[in-house]
Amino acid sequence: MDYPLPTEKQGISFSQLQNSALFVFGLGAGVVAVIVFAAAAIWGSQMEFPIDAGRSVGARIDAVVDWTNINGDWLFSAIKIVVIKILITMEDALLWMPWPGLVVLVTLISLRLGGTFVAAFSFLGMMGMGLLGLWESAMETLALVFTAVTLSIGIALPVGVFAARNNRFDAVLRPILDGMQTMPSFVYLVPAIMFFSLGNVPAVMATIVYAVPPAIRLTNLGIRQVSPEIVEAARSFGTTPMQLLTKVQIPMAMPTIMAGINQTTMMALAMVVIASLVGAGGLGEDVNRALGRQEPGAAAIGGMSIVIMAIVIDRLTQGVVKKRQDALRGT
């Protein structure tokens, strides 16, 4: 029921600790710098590191991935089935409607959430994609992105909520998320292929790893930002932690969570071309093929389609965010 107040930590000793740690660190850095410069002066650029551990560490990671691949087979198969199922459902849903239906629908939604300009842009953009013969590719990409985003939300909400309620977990999570976001996205492709072979599934999985951090971060932030006075008032009436979460914290954090989902979607779209390297279809594959065949025109058309898609989705989700914010402000 009672979450530890940040202020109840023993702030005094901590800041002192920080100061002395900083001092020791500075001293150590100075000593190291002197040694390095001395060594460089003596051996010049010929100097080698005493051992070369790159190979053996890499091999160790390989071994871990191999082991996981063999022993986690049942898990990966299960994930694969689920992801394929979602992908197919999404794609069927998108292709079920003849193109004029979808164009009209998206234009109307754009009109409502973004206004005339966004609506016009959506209409022209979608018509353009269709007229350039990219409709099916676009739908496949959309299905891929939506699947990755849906699964990302499924991961980000519970993880973000837990991080908001548990400072220690948050402290551990933060550097991991930083790493996930800065790691070149290519790196995720290798284990993704090993666990899920080629196709749309490893593409979705790699996309999730790359795109999920902002959704987690902003869910965490959004919940932490809910005014402590409101939380306190709600609790004083006998609100259970679950009610607090579903009726106070999540609704109030919604604009921030939506902003996270918006970013996650944009990052998923950025992964589209890279994901095609492991066999994902859609616009990414078109661009990739154009690269192989040295057809700059086709590459440009595919790339433009991705950009248009990103802009439309961005404006629509931001429209939702704004509506939520207005609702929270009570206007």
Place this chain on the structure above:
Amino acid sequence: MAQNSTSAVADRSAESEGLVVQKNLVKVEGLWKLYGENQSLATDAAGASITKQEALEKHRTVIALKDVSFSVDRAETFVVMGLSGSGKSTLVRCLIRLIEPTAGRILVENDDILQYDESQLVQFRRRKVAMVFQHFGLLPHRRVIENAGWGLEIQGISKEERYERTQTALDLVGLQGWEHAYPRELSGGMQQRVGLARALAQDPEIMLMDEPFSGLDPLIRRSMQGELVKLQRDLKKTIVFITHDLHEALRLGDRIAIMRDGQVVQIGTPEDIVLNPADEYVEEFTRDINREEVLTASSVMDKAEIVLLNSQTPKEALEILLSRSLDSGCVVNDKGECVGSVTVDEVARASKAGSTDLASAMNGSTKPVSKDTSFGQLIPLSLASDRPIPVVDDDGKLVGEVHREKLAAGLGSRNHINNVD
């Protein structure tokens, strides 16, 4: 007003006879709250004598509450007052366990709420107690009626019943017509009415109010205070009211506790606090208080020296007054209700005229006043009258009389004044 002594008596008898019904609803015993490194100060012998400053410097520990004890009677408005940082908010939050105390007991109807597990605590917060906050704590995305119905909603009460009960509460605080507005559309005063309605909709026995009117401008604050007094007259809730404003405390409180550095330095009725401040700290608070508004007839009245019956003849009355060498006396009827007073001159004239009716003698009689009459009202009455003013209780029964000299003394120094208890 004089609940102090009576409640103590009621307590003792209730305890000795093991009665379930007892007058005080909330009882706080030896409550401590420490923030920081040395939590054992609360139970140590060392803690008892340490000052807030020492604890902070030597033990890196903030003493927010230090050995606080008091009890609140049913239907009483108990005001806690003190400067910023004296521990008022901490105290009131401990009463609903938004803050966990370090040591001590909080008994509500003889149940130690600090022993409650999570589900008992939730039930306690849903049934027994409701809180009103300084910054309102309303949900911005919910309409007024949904905000005020919050407590009922989370109990799972059906929408119909919820709306009905919430509407009643909104009517009580004068918000009819605003049910579907959003908090942002309301002024501060009206937002706090929503906060008040939200608490009232729960129909709690105990209401905790942490500086509910401090954020409002002075005019609104005064009118909200007035409305709270009016509401309380009908609802008779047990209220713990936090404020840093002595005027507010005096206006609302049946009793007032004054806090400094986490300790309670004095508990007493408003008159008590003004007339007999326990130390310089309290006196400092009371310095700019207008005594005329705080002091009432009951704090300066004397026991009536003589009581005449209206069935007596003027002649009999004259004899009685002369035999006691008194200038005047109060007259009561056979039910004990005061009907006025007579002077020696009046009865002498009436008996000379041969009248047998004492009532006919009471020409210049002053009307009896209620014992809650303020000095401000008493003074002109007293100046216009040639005799002491009879004081009656709510039933019209004579309880004493006010002499002019006593009034003057009450306005000046605080000696020569009755201790109200």
